[in-house]
Amino acid sequence: xxxxxxxxxxxxxxxxxxxxxxxxxxxxxxxxxxxxxxxxxxxxxxxxxxxxxxxxxxxxxxxxxxxxxxxxxxxxxxxxxxxxxxxxxxxxxxxxxxxxxxxxxxxxxxxxxxxxxxxxxxxxxxxxxxxxxxxxxxxxxxxxxxxxxxxxxxxxxxxxxxxxxxxxxxxxxxxxxxxxxxxxxxxxxxxxxxxxxxxxxxxxxxxxxxxxxxxxxxxxxxxxxxxxxxxxxxxxxxxxxxxxxxxxxxxxxxxxxxxxxxxxxxxxxxxxxxxxxxxxxxxxxxxxxxxxxxxxxxxxxxxxxxxxxxxxxxxxxxxxxxxxxxxxxxxxxxxxxxxxxxxxxxxxxxxxxxxxxxxxxxxxxxxxxxxxxxxxxxxxxxxxxxxxxx
Numbered sequence: 032x033x034x035x036x037x038x039x040x041x042x043x044x045x046x047x048x049x050x051x052x053x054x055x056x057x058x059x060x061x062x063x064x065x066x067x068x069x070x071x072x073x074x075x076x077x078x079x080x081x082x083x084x085x086x087x088x089x090x091x092x093x094x095x096x097x098x099x100x101x102x103x104x105x106x107x108x109x110x111x112x113x114x115x116x117x118x119x120x121x122x123x124x125x126x127x128x129x130x131x132x133x134x135x136x137x138x139x140x141x142x143x144x145x146x147x148x149x150x151x152x153x154x155x156x157x158x159x160x161x162x163x164x165x166x167x168x169x170x171x172x173x174x175x176x177x178x179x180x181x182x183x184x185x186x187x188x189x190x191x192x193x194x195x196x197x198x199x200x201x202x203x204x205x206x207x208x209x210x211x212x213x214x215x216x217x218x219x220x221x222x223x224x225x226x227x228x229x230x231x232x233x234x235x236x237x238x239x240x241x242x243x244x245x246x247x248x249x250x251x252x253x254x255x256x257x258x259x260x261x262x263x264x265x266x267x268x269x270x271x272x273x274x275x276x277x278x279x280x281x282x283x284x285x286x287x288x289x290x291x292x293x294x295x296x297x298x299x300x301x302x303x304x305x306x307x308x309x310x311x312x313x314x315x316x317x318x319x320x321x322x323x324x325x326x327x328x329x330x331x332x333x334x335x336x337x338x339x340x341x342x343x344x345x346x347x348x349x350x351x352x353x354x355x356x357x358x359x360x361x362x363x364x365x366x367x368x369x370x371x372x373x374x375x376x377x378x379x380x381x382x383x384x385x386x387x388x389x390x391x392x393x394x395x396x397x398x399x400x401x402x403x404x405x406x407x408x409x410x411x412x413x414x415x416x417x418x419x420x421x
Contacts, residue, residue: 061420159205
């Protein structure tokens with residue numbers, strides 16, 4: 032028996048040695064950029080929607096802007112090992128309290144940061160890669176984003192809420208059926224701080240399983256994550272999301288739906304007559320989209336509608352308002368988001384996309400009445416998007 036095992040291992044080693052002899056390390060530089068010319072046709076009176084890029088921008092403003100620029104390099108070190116480095120410069124966001132986040136230097140110049148820096152060990156066991164470093168997470172980057180395919184127009188509904196699309200940690204990306212790739216999974220554990228250094232002792236856990244049927248036309252994905260944000264005798268604060276995704280996709284037409292519930296344990300503070308109560312919240316969202324071909328290789332269309340409720344447990348009878356403890360989950364306003372447009376492709380990898388961007392806010396607070404109860408942001412845009420090195 033030992034002789035058989037020894038001969039088997041020797042044969043595998045010999046095969047890998049032959050493969051190594053034929054292999055030549057190589058790398059590839061790639062990237063893409065997208066941005067817009069936009070015109071703000073209407074501005075929400077209360078400047079709500081801190082998670083979106085048009086909050087705080089007055090009616091009538093128009094500008095040229097770059098919302099993302101990528102510069103990446105992928106290098107195959109060995110048949111079983113590859114490295115990835117990605118520099119990114121991404122759009123600035125005005126938060127609900129008026130501060131800004133984004134990739135700006137102290138004198139407000141656009142700049143790059145390290146988004147990915149990882150090492151991939153291919154087929155650590157059959158059908159599964161081990162990835163160590165700063166990388167895509169299972170939240171939506173690996174399955175949902177490619178099917179929606181219009182990140183250049185808007186983030187997915189969970190990305191808008193800033194569920195991490197990338198993080199520093201370790202992940203397993205695998206297929207249960209390596210030959211066909213119809214059933215797979217992604218598991219990740221990381222800091223939960225994206226590109227920033229770890230700032231506490233807690234970790235962010237995320238994972239999904241997916242299945243593809245009918246020649247990969249019908250796709251299902253189930254995702255969950257969990258992170259403790261503060262855990263001491265006086266406050267147990269954590270977030271836990273469960274999300275489902277389904278899509279029918281062909282080269283000519285795609286339709287999809289994504290829905291989530293995010294349980295924030297002790298994530299909001301109910302305010303009543305000067306008294307603050309720490310409460311748990313359930314945020315929910317549903318996103319539906321379609322895209323398709325009008326003229327093959329030249330003109331496509333896309334449309335999407337999202338509905339978002341930051342807290343299904345909101346109690347407007349006992350509390351005048353709420354304060355959120357998580358910056359991306361402002362609890363006092365429901366949102367309805369719409370985008371639609373055309374995608375003109377004069378040549379491969381170059382896109383010009385006229386589109387509308389609309390977000391309506393519905394206040395749940397008892398002290399917000401009249402014309403302020405509902406309002407909206409409306410933006411008209413011409414978006415440009417180009418890819419190079421791929």
